[in-house]
Amino acid sequence: MKNLLTILLATILCSCQDNKEQLNLTEGVYISNVTIISTEDGTYSPHIGHLVIEKDIIVYADKNEPSINGTFEKIDGTGKFIIPGLIDSHVHIIPGVQGMLPHHIEKYPELATEFNSQMPRSYLYHGFTALINLGGISDERIASFNMQEVKPDLYHVGYSGAAVANGYPMNFTPEEFRFDAEPNFIYMESQAESIPDKYDPADHTPKAVVKRIKNSGGIAVKSYYERGFGRMSKLPVPTKRIMTELLNEAHSNGLVLTVHANSLEGHSFLADIGVDILSHGLWNWGKYKDVPRDSLPLEIKRTLDLQIQKQIGYTPTLTVIEGEEALVDTGFLDQPVLKKVVPKNLLEWYKTEEAQWFAKEIFNELTVEEVHIIYDNVQAHAMLALKYLSDNNGLILFGSDTPSAPTYGNQPGHNGNWELKLMKEAGVPLNKILASATFNNAKAFHLDASLGSLAIGKKANIIMMAKNPLMDIEAYDAIEQVVIGGKVIKREDLEVKE
Ligand SMILES: [Zn+2]
Structure with missing residues (x-):
């Protein structure tokens, strides 16, 4: 063509x-x-x-x-x-607004309206002309995004990712809604008891799910390898057989498989299988989480080496960490550059007590100093892994994961711009940063015929x-x-x- x-x-x-x-x-x-x-x-x-x-x-x-x-x-x-034009290969065009819960939107509908008409422009303002939505999205959401007068090109991975039943990120949705909310969930025998009878296991095999994603216009299959964090741990994860089938089915449908993982366990499991893309960097170092910031344990290095050898796409998403830490940074919302991309009234609301709900939820009793120590340590590890991958010719794909959580710390466009700067801070040379956000992303997601x-x-x-x-x-x-x-x-x- x-x-x-x-x-x-x-x-x-x-x-x-x-x-x-x-x-x-x-x-x-x-x-x-x-x-x-x-x-x-x-x-x-x-x-x-x-x-x-x-x-x-x-x-x-x-x-x-x-x-x-x-x-x-x-x-x-x-x-x-x-x-x-820059391609951000990991965003979420969510139905609501970064940092707002549904009841906030109900209370302040005008903030949501202002946000949504500005949002596509904010991506363009920072040079992002193509976005890949790496989670579920509805036809209505795609239509409302595309109705805007100017907007980046939007690509997606279907109405939901291929998550295993009751696994991440389904676990966030209450049990009575989660199967409807995640129409492309993968049936697992171990979860059979909690899956409502109306779901036929035959419709939830890797083969059936990938076909559905393809038919809904998806350009990739998104899956997850996440045991959980905070209060939610021990979540079910895909077996090797399921992940391998997802990969094979994706390929036979002309799609690529991109998988959420940020842990050593996840990265090592997925590198072994040889998935196409890891949608996050390796920052959750498990038993090595307290090693000095400048040391790269052998096991981490071996996992990265395997990813480099197989040229698996590696999406650093350093702003996942930074965007949560921003919630305790009193100066974050006062940056003049945010005024260019976040509507004034919404910026003001973010400064209110009401908007601190997520910070309270994730940081709980931690002091500001403690939050910085924890997040800075994780970020130092994330940057070290990225630098190693960059120095050894790994395949880096630019993605900002905007927003990675209900944090106001990940703003459209601004977050991607921040990600570019963090990659530089980690030691990735400028030519590789540019390639990651243009040529590499286009090729990895089979968009290189046009982008x-x-x-x-x-x-x-x-x-x-x-x-x-x-x-x-x-x-x-x-x-x-x-x-x-x-x-x-x-x-x-x-x-x-x-
Ligand atoms: Zn994401």
Whole structure:
């Protein structure tokens, strides 16, 4: 499909070799004299060149000036840098609002309305032009997201993940609703007693579940390996047979299998099986949880080595930890940058006593100092594992897990921007950070026919920056224009309107 389109566009619109033929544009955009930063193989060689879009497709990208006529907008790219739009491969477009419980939304419906009309723009504001929803989503939610005037491209994994019956994350939903809420649950004999009779085990095999996910338009299968945390532990987890079947079924349906796991046990189990993607980094080190921050135990190293050897996608999601810790950081909500992406009234509500419910629930009696000690230690381990994987050519996929929990610490767009900075802090080089959020994600999720690079035939999702993202992490704060499906939007037009 991609090749056919490329050939077609190349022959109809231009002959790039002799560069004499004209591009006839009807709804074009011509970005001239700009530094083009894109890769087709993971290595970068930025160069000054020209890029032309017709409607929503890139039709020209070359060092030489194009010959064009017709109707087009010209953007002078002198001194600027363009990269492909960023792909966040782990988000949750939840039905509600980060940090609010259903009864809060009932009480303050206007806060939810303001949040939901700003949310897609906030992702674009920070350069995220494609999102992969890694949990359940309804057709209504997809429709309401897509109804927005401007929004990133949204991909999903079906109406729910392939969780084992009563396992994570089903365990969060009360028993009487959880099976309806998780239509793609996997039947397990050990849980048979609590599964209502109306569910036929034949509809809940890995084969039946993956087929359903495929038919509902999912691009991947999401599963989970989580024994639980806090008050909820000893949750059922998939057997090796179930996980292997999910992997095989995903592949025979042309899908990829991405699995939630952040523990050594989970990462090691999944690395053995050879799943496609781990949707979190390895930060829950089990019996090694108290080792010094700068030591990488042999068992952790071996697990990472196996993931590197098999080139399993590794999604660090460092903001999972940071976004919970933010609940005890009094300065978090006062960051000027949050005002750009979170509606004012909602920001004010987050500062109220009522909004501290989740902090109270997870931190309980802990002091602020104790919270910092615990979370900083986990984050140090998460960063160490990521650095090792990066230094040894592991496959890093960018994902922010926005929001990972009902915390106001994970805000749309802002959280992804934070994740980029944390990856840098962990020691991942800038070229690998950029690749993880563009080329790697597109390839890993089979979206590379249309996304992930600035090649002819690809969708025109482009970010223009005032700084070079291969030289300076601050480039992600220096976005000037966002092109989504060929539509050019100035960054300031995406921020919260006063
Ligand atoms: Zn998640």
